[in-house]
Amino acid sequence: MRHRKMCRQVLAVLICSVLLFSGCGLLFPDSTLAPVQTGPTLPVKSEEEPTEAPSSETEPETPAPTEPTETPAETPSETPTETPVEPTETEAPTEPPKPFSIDAFYFQKLIEDAGYTPEDITGSQLVIVRAMSSEGTRIGAVYFFEKDEEGEWHQADVAQAYSENMLAWELGYLGRDGTGPDANDSIARTPVGLFDLGPCFGAFELTGLKMDYFKITEHHHWAGGINKSKYFNQPVIVTEDGTYPKYEYDTYECTVITPDMVDWGTEEEDLIHYLPNYDYAVFFNYNGGYAYFVHIKDTNTGGCVGLPRKTMIRLFDWLDKEKDPQILLYIH
Secondary structure (H helix, E strand, O other), X not given: OHHHHHHHHXXXXXXHHHXXXXXXXXXXXXXXXXXXXXXXXXXXXXXXXXXOOOHHHHOOOOHHHHHHXXXXXXXXXXXXXXXXXXXXXXXXXXXXXXXXXXXXXXXXXXXXXXXXXXXXXXXXXXXXXXXOHHHOOOEEEEEEEEEOOOOOXXXXXXXXXXXXXXXXXXXXXXXXXXXXXXXXXXXOOEOOEEEEEXXXXXXXXXXXXXXXXXXXXXXXXXXXXXXXXXXOOXXXXXXXXXXOOOOOOOOOOOEEEOHHHOOOOOOEEEHHHHOOOOOEEEEEOOOOOOXXXXXXXXXXXXXXXXXOHHHHHHHHHHOEHHHOOEXXXXXO
């Protein structure tokens, strides 16, 4: 019994030894029971052999990190070179449209209504007098326009009394015999047509005006005598000795003559006798008669254009001889 018990113990020790050595991989290194290629031994080998073991697997992966480094280098260089080229092709043929101007619209309509075109207006300031046929052409609407540097016509800040469709205008008083193309010295009729404006004259010592101006005195006359006077339709100073002092406010130089040189007979206007209507006045060069002016008047005239006093003062401030002001008179 004792011998049999010892044999069991020895056999148990041998079995334990076999199991112990086979678990460590020392007894059977080629056996399938050896846990060499599974589990926790793989991370150890990947750290020790990074270049040899995964050579076949890492070769296709090496270009991957190099490609992203090239693409950001190319994209910033391409964008600035391509963008400036495109705007030059698209912006060159197109121009922004001009904004609609109500002033230019009405200016065009008034000019066409008078039988003219904007090209007929040679100056940059225009007074338009539209005689109203419904009132016997004895009164009219007066408009004031100015052309800017771009060739666009706008309302001038002169007329403020009335407003018609957003267009400011003043009531003008015309000839007692109406308005027409046959105006002359024998009829109180306002002429029609396009005429230059200037010079200005009045009763005050005005300085700083943009128009030629003279202050009227008892020596100032406006000569008539159509077809017979060499001074026809001009302002003339008549003195005994044929001299007249030069004043700072007299920027327009009138012709000075002696009484024996008067050749227009009685056909004249002694300007000082027409004050206060001529406190502010401006000549327009209609030569079918003499002494046709725009001046202060609130009733019908002998052929001139009458405006309120405040409007005439604003007109004096606005007119500029460098802009070649004109007046257009017509019947609507």
